[in-house]
Structures are given as C-alpha cells and as structure tokens.
Amino acid sequence: MEQTGVTRRPGRKRIGVLTSGGDAQGMNAAVRAVVRGGIHFGADVFAIYEGYEGMVAGGEGIRQLGWDDVSGILHRGGTVIGTARSVDFREREGRRRAAVNLVRHGIDRLVVIGGDGSLTGADALAQEWPGLLADAVAAGDLEQAAADAHPALMIVGLVGSIDNDMVGTDMTIGADSALHRITEAIDAIASTAASHQRVFVVEVMGRRCGYLAMAAAIAGGADYALIPENPPEAGWEDRMCQALQRGRSLGRRESIVLVAEGARDRSGTEITTDTVKDALKTHMGADARVTILGHVQRGGTPSAFDRSMATMMGYAAVEELLAATPETEAQLIGLRRNRVYRGPLMRLVRRNQEIASMVDTGRYDEAMTARGESFGELHRILKALAEPTPTPVSGEPKRIGILHAGGLAPGMNTVVRSAVRIGHDAGHVMLGIEGGFKGLRHDQVRELELSDVEGWAALGGAELGSRRGVVEPEHLYPISRAIETHRIDGLLVVGGFDAYENVHALIQERDKFPALRIPIVCLPASIDNNLPGTELSVGSDTALGNIVESIDRVKQSAMAARRCFVVETMGRNCGYLGLMSALSSGAEQMYIPEEGISLSGLAYDVSRMRARFAEGRRLFVAVRCEGADEHYTTDVVAKLFEAEGQGVFDVRQVVLGHTQQGGNPSPFDRILATRLAFRAIEELTRQLGAGRSDAQMIGLLKGTLTLTPVAAMDELIDWEERRPVKQWWVKLNRIVRDLADPPGPA
Numbered sequence: 001m002e003q004t005g006v007t008r009r010p011g012r013k014r015i016g017v018l019t020s021g022g023d024a025q026g027m028n029a030a031v032r033a034v035v036r037g038g039i040h041f042g043a044d045v046f047a048i049y050e051g052y053e054g055m056v057a058g059g060e061g062i063r064q065l066g067w068d069d070v071s072g073i074l075h076r077g078g079t080v081i082g083t084a085r086s087v088d089f090r091e092r093e094g095r096r097r098a099a100v101n102l103v104r105h106g107i108d109r110l111v112v113i114g115g116d117g118s119l120t121g122a123d124a125l126a127q128e129w130p131g132l133l134a135d136a137v138a139a140g141d142l143e144q145a146a147a148d149a150h151p152a153l154m155i156v157g158l159v160g161s162i163d164n165d166m167v168g169t170d171m172t173i174g175a176d177s178a179l180h181r182i183t184e185a186i187d188a189i190a191s192t193a194a195s196h197q198r199v200f201v202v203e204v205m206g207r208r209c210g211y212l213a214m215a216a217a218i219a220g221g222a223d224y225a226l227i228p229e230n231p232p233e234a235g236w237e238d239r240m241c242q243a244l245q246r247g248r249s250l251g252r253r254e255s256i257v258l259v260a261e262g263a264r265d266r267s268g269t270e271i272t273t274d275t276v277k278d279a280l281k282t283h284m285g286a287d288a289r290v291t292i293l294g295h296v297q298r299g300g301t302p303s304a305f306d307r308s309m310a311t312m313m314g315y316a317a318v319e320e321l322l323a324a325t326p327e328t329e330a331q332l333i334g335l336r337r338n339r340v341y342r343g344p345l346m347r348l349v350r351r352n353q354e355i356a357s358m359v360d361t362g363r364y365d366e367a368m369t370a371r372g373e374s375f376g377e378l379h380r381i382l383k384a385l386a387e388p389t390p391t392p393v394s395g396e397p398k399r400i401g402i403l404h405a406g407g408l409a410p411g412m413n414t415v416v417r418s419a420v421r422i423g424h425d426a427g428h429v430m431l432g433i434e435g436g437f438k439g440l441r442h443d444q445v446r447e448l449e450l451s452d453v454e455g456w457a458a459l460g461g462a463e464l465g466s467r468r469g470v471v472e473p474e475h476l477y478p479i480s481r482a483i484e485t486h487r488i489d490g491l492l493v494v495g496g497f498d499a500y501e502n503v504h505a506l507i508q509e510r511d512k513f514p515a516l517r518i519p520i521v522c523l524p525a526s527i528d529n530n531l532p533g534t535e536l537s538v539g540s541d542t543a544l545g546n547i548v549e550s551i552d553r554v555k556q557s558a559m560a561a562r563r564c565f566v567v568e569t570m571g572r573n574c575g576y577l578g579l580m581s582a583l584s585s586g587a588e589q590m591y592i593p594e595e596g597i598s599l600s601g602l603a604y605d606v607s608r609m610r611a612r613f614a615e616g617r618r619l620f621v622a623v624r625c626e627g628a629d630e631h632y633t634t635d636v637v638a639k640l641f642e643a644e645g646q647g648v649f650d651v652r653q654v655v656l657g658h659t660q661q662g663g664n665p666s667p668f669d670r671i672l673a674t675r676l677a678f679r680a681i682e683e684l685t686r687q688l689g690a691g692r693s694d695a696q697m698i699g700l701l702k703g704t705l706t707l708t709p710v711a712a713m714d715e716l717i718d719w720e721e722r723r724p725v726k727q728w729w730v731k732l733n734r735i736v737r738d739l740a741d742p743p744g745p746a
Contacts, residue, residue: 013043013322016062016107019079020051020118023298024160024174026306027079027113032070032586033314034111036739039067041322046107050082051114052089052121058101067742068617074307074586075552077177077300083114092132095125099132099153100141108150109321111314112157113173116166116349119157123330123346126153152326156317157345158310158333162298165209167355168348169334169341170374170703173313176305178205178297179215179667185293186220186256187458187664193254199244199288201276205297206260208359209371212297213260214378217386218674219667221417221457223247223255224386226271228262228359229367230379236265237279243386244284251451255286268362304548304584305541305668309335311583315735316340337703338535338728374703378671381678385421393427398489398688400681402448403433403440404466406496409525409539410665411673413463415494417456418677420448426685431488436467436495437502441478445486457674460664466495471502479506480515490519490684492677496526496537497722500697504713507695519687520695521680522710525673527661530574530723532716533708534699538676541668543570543660544580550656551585555619562613562649564620564641568634570660571625574723575730577660578625583732588612588740589622591637593721594730597629602637606644608741613649620649672700679705 017034019027031047038045046064048054054061073080088094102108112122125132129152136142159166164175182204189200202222206212210227217225224240226232232239244255257280263271273290280286302310313333320331320342330345351370358367368376400423404412416432423430432452434444456463471479482488493499500522510516524531527543547569554565567587571577575592582590589605591597609620622641624634632640638653645651665673680698687694695710708716718725 013109014046014106015043015109015111015318015321016046016048016102016105017081017111018048018051018055018113019081019083019160020112020114020121021083021085022115022161023078023083024162024172025077025177025298025300025302026173026310027160028073028076029302029307029310030113030158030160030173030314031079031081032073033311033739034318035065035070036067037315037318040738040743041318043318043322046105047081050084051118052086052098053084054082055098055101056086056088056094058097058104062101062105062107075301077302089121092128095128096132096135098125099129100136102153103133103142103146103150108152109154109324110156111317111321112155113160115159115161116352119159119332119345119349122155122157123349126155126330129153154321154324154326154328155330155345156321156333157330158313158317162212163206163209164211165207165352166334166348167352167370168332168343169336171309171335173306173310174298174302175211176668177300177303178212179219180303181297181300182212182216182293183219183667185291185296186216186222189291190220190254190256190458193256197253199255199257199280199286201257201259201273201280201288201290203259203261203273203290203292205293206262208262208356210260210263211375213258214382215667215671217258217382218378219457219670220256221455222258225258225260225382226263226276227260228264229371230364231264231266233266237283239387240276241280241284247454250454252454262359301552303666304544304581307548307584308580311739312340312732312735315739316342339702377675381674384425384678388421388425390425391427397427397429399429399431399487400490400492400684401431401433401440401445401486401488402464402492402494403436404462404464404495404525405436405493405499405502406466406468406526408462408466408661409496409527409537410460410542410661410663411538411669412466412494412525413456413459413461414665414670414673415523415525415538415677416448416464417453418674419492419681420453421450422678422681424450426681428685431486432464435465437471437475437479438467438469439465440482441475443482443485445482457670458664460662468498470498471505476506476509476513480513483515483518488518490688492521492523492680492684494523494525496528497530500531500710500713503695504710507710517693519684519693520710521683522695522697523676523680524697524699527577528571528574529576530572531699532713532724533697533706534701535728536672536700538669538673539661539665540576541672542663542666543577544584545666546660546663547577547581547656548584550654550659551581551587551621551623554654555621558619562618564609564622564645564649564651566622566624566634566638566641566651566653568624568626568653568655570656571627573627573721574727575625575628576727578623578628579729579733579736582623582736585621585623586739587621587623587736590733590736591622591624591628593625593627594727595733597632597637602632602640606641609641609645610648675705683707
C-alpha cells in the first residue's frame with residue numbers, strides 16, 4: 001500500500017498494528033478498522049509489515065498509514081500488510097531491536113492480530129519492555145529521554161485464526177470464511193459423489209480443534225466426522241460404516257466422512273484420511289476417494305460475517321488501547337454471545353494452551369468441557385445425526401406437523417430435514433404441511449419419512465412451500481378441523497412475521513376452537529431479521545452475504561468513473577440488512593427505517609460526495625433499506641443526488657430484489673437452522689410428554705437458545721412497524737459512520 005496524506009503530529013498517541021502467524025480472511029477488515037478508528041479518535045496509526053519480522057527489521061517495515069491507505073481492502077483475502085513467522089523475534093536480542101524500532105517511531109500501543117503464538121510473543125515483548133529499553137540505552141541505541149517517554153508497551157489482541165480455537169471468543173477472524181470454503185467443497189463433492197454412488201473422505205484444517213470439521217459436517221450434511229477433542233472409542237470403524245449404510249438405506253447416493261487434521265483414536269493413534277479409507281475398504285468394501293482441502297480453506301474473499309465481526313473487533317481494540325494506561329492489563333477482544341467481549345489476554349491464552357495439553361495427554365472430557373457450551377452442543381447434534389438412538393414408543397406415536405409461513409428464507413429446508421430426523425428418533429410421526437396455513441386448511445398434509453428429506457440440508461427455497469398472509473377469522477374452523485382430521489398433536493411453524501402473527505392469533509381463539517390447544521413452537525426464518533424472541537433469524541446471514549457480494553461487484557464496475565451507487569436492500573421496516581451490509585461492505589452511508597431520511601441529511605451527503613470526489617475519490621456507496629422512508633424512495637434519492645452532483649459525479653441505483661432470498665443457505669444459516677430445529681423438537685417432545693399445550697418462540701438471545709412465550713409478543717413487538725421494540729444491532733451505526741469519512745483538519 002502506498003502512503004497518502006499522512007501527518008505526524010507531536011503529542012498524539014501512536015498505535016502499531018500487525019498481522020502475524022497464519023493468514024485468515026477478515027484480517028484486512030480488522031486492519032482497516034484499526035487504522036480508520038485510530039485516526040477518527042485522533043491517533044497516528046502505523047502498519048508493521050510482515051508481522052514481527054518487520055518490527056525487528058524496522059525501516060520500511062514500519063510505516064504510517066493514512067485514511068485512504070486502507071480503502072478497497074475490506075473484501076480482500078489474506079492480509080495486505082503481510083505476515084511471517086520471525087525466528088529473530090523469538091530471541092531476546094530480536095525483541096530488543098523490535099522495541100527500539102517501535103520507540104523510534106513513537107509507538108507504545110500495539111494491536112496484534114494472530115493466533116495464540118503471536119499473542120504470546122506480544123506479551124513477552126510487553127513484559128520485557130523496560131529491560132529491553134534499558135539495554136538499548138546502555139548500548140547507545142536509544143536516548144534515555146525516548147525510553148522515559150514510553151515506559152510501557154500496551155497491547156490489545158485480536159484472534160485471527162481459521163481454526164476457531166481460542167478461549168475467550170465464540171468465533172475467531174477467518175473461521176466463518178473457512179467454513180464457507182469447506183462447505184462449498186462438500187456441496188461440490190456431494191454432486192460428483194452422488195453421480196457415481198461414491199464415498200469421499202475429506203480432510204479439513206483445525207490443528208487440535210475440531211470446530212471446522214464438526215460445523216462443516218452439520219452444514220454439509222456429511223455422514224460422519226472425526227475430531228481431536230472427542231476421539232472415537234474402539235470399534236469406531238464399524239459405527240462409521242453403519243452410519244454410512246444407514247444413509248444409503250434412506251436413498252442417499254453419496255457418503256462423506258470429514259476428518260480433522262488432528263484426529264486420533266482413544267489410544268492416541270493418529271487417524272488420517274488413509275486410515276479412514278482403509279477402514280471403509282475393510283469393513284464396507286467401499287473404494288473411497290480422498291480429498292485434502294489444504295490451504296484453499298484460508299483463501300478467497302472473507303464472508304460478510306467475518307468482515308463485520310473483524311470491523312467491530314478492530315474498532316473496539318482502538319477504543320481499548322487509547323484508554324489504556326501503563327498499569328492496564330493486556331486485553332483480548334473477542335465475540336461472545338453476539339457482543340464484543342474484552343478479557344485478560346494472557347489468562348485466556350494460557351487457558352487455550354491448556355486445552356491443547358488436555359488433548360495431547362488424553363484428557364478428552366476436560367477438553368470438550370473447556371471448549372465451551374456451544375462446542376459441546378454442536379458435538380451432541382452431530383452425534384445425534386450420525387449415530388441416532390431411536391426412542392422406543394409405548395402407545396400411539398405423537399404426530400407433529402411442520403409448516404412454513406411468510407416469505408421464503410434460505411435454510412427453511414435445513415430446518416425441516418433436521419426436525420424430521422430428530423423427530424423420528426424421538427418416536428414421532430412427522431407431517432409436512434404444504435403451502436402454509438392455506439395448505440393446512442385444504443388438507444395438504446403428508447407424512448415425511450427420513451428418505452423424503454435427504455439432501456435438503458444444502459437446498460435453498462422451501463420444498464414444503466410457503467405463503468404470505470394473515471389467517472382470517474373464517475379460516476379458524478377449517479384449520480382446527482384439519483388438525484383434528486390429521487390428528488396433529490403438535491406444530492412447528494417456521495417462518496417470518498406472518499408466521500408469528502398467525503400463531504399469535506390462533507392462540508387467542510383456543511377457547512372457541514379446542515383443537516388449537518396443542519403445543520406450538522415458532523422458529524424464526526426470515527431474511528429481514530425482524531422477529532421477537534431472537535437476535536438472529538435463519539436466512540438473514542445468507543441474504544447479507546448475497547448483498548455484500550453484489551456490492552463488491554458494483555464497486556468493481558465503478559473503477560473507470562466517478563460514481564455514486566444507491567443500493568436498495570430488503571428488510572421492510574427493519575434496517576438490519578441495510579446496516580449490516582453497510583458495515584460489511586464499507587459503504588459510505590446507510591439509510592434505515594429506524595432513523596429515517598431527511599432532506600437536510602441528503603443535502604449533507606451531497607456535500608460529502610462533492611468533497612470526496614474533489615479529493616480524487618472515484619466511488620461513494622449508499623445503502624438504502626426498502627422501508628427507510630415512504631417519500632424518499634431509492635429512485636428519488638438517486639435522482640436528487642444526480643441533480644445536485646452538477647456533473648461532478650454520476651449516479652446509479654441498484655435494486656437487488658429477490659436475489660437476496662435466493663441461493664443455497666450459508667453455513668451459518670444451516671447450523672443455526674439445525675440448532676433451532678433440534679431444540680424445537682425437544683420442546684415439543686417435552687410438552688407432549690407432560691400433556692402441555694404452550695405456544696413458544698425459539699430463538700438465539702445473546703448466544704443462548706431461548707424459549708419465549710408467544711403471549712409475550714405484545715410486549716416485544718412494535719406492531720405498526722412490524723419489528724422488535726429492542727434491536728441489538730442498531731447501536732452499530734456509530735461504527736459505520738465513524739469509519740466512513742476521515743475527520744476534518746485538527
């Protein structure tokens with residue numbers, strides 16, 4: 001990157017940022033947030049190129065960055081400031097040279113983006129800092145005044161690792177993007193495997209952490225997965241083959257086994273892809289094919305999730321670092337329960353290293369517990385899918401109906417597949433209701449066998465169909481009659497706001513229609529992400545990915561002109577997609593329903609655009625949610641900008657439309673759909689066993705699967721705007737705006 005417009009001002013705090021260890025998609029988003037966040041808050045920011053190698057070398061290895069130096073890097077994979085594993089930095093003399101180079105640049109605050117080894121190196125530098133500077137002064141390499149001006153090195157760490165192997169954060173930068181690459185590969189492999197009825201054994205990265213293998217197995221609908229933290233018991237080869245044969249008995253033409261690169265058996269013997277291939281040959285007679293994905297998992301464009309998460313973390317790192325004092329303990333910035341989390345860096349790193357030791361010494365139960373609740377939950381789900389243990393049923397089995405309502409959302413099919421599989425294992429008869437509540441009225445109900453839903457995990461759309469619209473009073477009798485006719489004992493309603501509104505209406509009429517007194521669970525599936533009782537809905541991550549990918553392409557098309565793009569997203573009266581796509585794509589402006597649009601605001605934006613283009617910029621992206629304002633439509637905003645641009649720039653509008661609802665669900669949505677479906681069927685099973693008839697909304701609240709009574713909707717919903725009263729993501733608008741434009745002259 002070229003340096004542009006940088007100015008060193010005496011007395012300003014100076015921050016260094018480096019990426020170290022293995023690269024991870026999303027590192028550039030973090031670097032951009034640190035640089036722009038630092039400048040926004042009045043600091044000078046320096047990139048340390050090639051990680052600790054550049055710190056030791058000094059010179060051109062440490063360079064100040066300006067606002068525009070990090071333009072256009074958000075969508076790029078890898079790290080634009082480079083990374084390397086430094087042998088010199090491991091020695092005290094190398095760290096002394098590194099400390100001298102930092103002080104010569106006036107840097108005593110450091111953002112380190114890397115794995116636990118990189119973060120441990122930063123801590124060693126901070127602990128030795130006073131002694132290193134004293135040695136440098138004694139050797140004549142540093143003036144005493146310079147050493148006195150920087151008595152301590154203050155550190156903040158961000159975890160950049162595709163392995164998702166760090167305690168203190170639910171996700172590490174790059175893990176979601178790597179999961180995208182793996183899932184795309186599994187989807188592609190499944191196609192060719194099905195053509196030839198083959199078995200494939202796929203190796204994924206992860207070192208001593210099985211997250212990628214577990215998550216990819218769930219998202220890709222694989223038959224089996226082997227991970228380091230929970231080695232299989234003796235005889236695992238037979239159980240694996242039984243899982244594959246069970247899939248074939250359900251009509252599957254392909255079989256896929258995932259092997260984490262650090263997998264082993266209970267005796268500590270390594271399990272490789274060749275080990276699995278040989279076992280399949282011996283126990284099943286299968287001639288398996290092996291695919292080792294390798295570094296393709298690190299490559300490619302970062303996902304929308306990785307961009308937004310890394311941006312939030314980088315921004316928080318700057319806030320933390322600028323508030324730090326020499327006495328402040330070094331902090332790790334992570335993500336917990338969908339919120340930015342701050343924790344003691346080295347205490348978390350040491351806990352993380354302890355898990356590796358647990359795996360190496362065979363303390364597998366401790367390792368599973370130490371990985372955290374969500375890791376254990378994924379493992380339980382994977383085990384239930386791969387090695388089901390059907391529940392014996394005494395008496396007549398219960399009949400659970402599944403229907404969709406509202407607009408389509410990617411991941412609906414994943415919900416149905418998971419619900420049918422866990423429902424069958426619980427001894428229930430699972431019923432598919434085609435065409436939503438209208439289909440229920442018209443008796444479009446059929447029994448769903450396991451073979452009916454095979455292959456649905458990765459399928460977009462909704463095979464059962466879905467319809468918008470509200471249940472009218474005259475529909476209540478035929479709906480209750482259909483419930484009686486088909487002997488439906490419980491109902492899983494999957495969909496958006498219409499689905500929730502309809503269930504809310506049904507439970508109000510239970511006194512008049514006793515057939516409606518059955519347990520009901522609402523499961524959120526809506527790209528709008530505007531539902532009560534949950535912070536995330538199935539489908540919203542896929543839609544966000546589609547939007548960000550489209551904006552990336554739009555940006556590329558503008559390279560030859562000075563152009564403003566006004567991009568319209570879906571969302572109705574909820575601005576989630578608008579705000580999060582602006583955060584993930586680096587848009588300069590956003591218009592969301594929660595804030596509205598004003599003429600004075602548009603005039604200000606025109607002045608911003610003129611100033612930007614006068615400075616030589618070639619692009620301005622404004623994201624407008626479809627429900628932002630009924631008068632200032634996308635067309636009106638675009639024409640206003642065009643008129644006021646006075647030829648300095650031209651304007652194009654991009655209405656993405658239903659492309660946001662299309663495509664196969666993202667790995668995140670597939671996993672969320674599976675988690676919610678499992679918990680929903682468990683709740684229905686519990687209620688049926690207890691003779692209850694509660695109506696519940698299942699959702700993800702602060703990272704935890706939670707049940708909320710449907711009766712509480714009146715308190716949680718703004719009915720006029722059709723969105724929750726409280727929306728956790730709205731406060732992120734500050735980050736979007738702070739990183740959009742450089743501050744004015746000091």
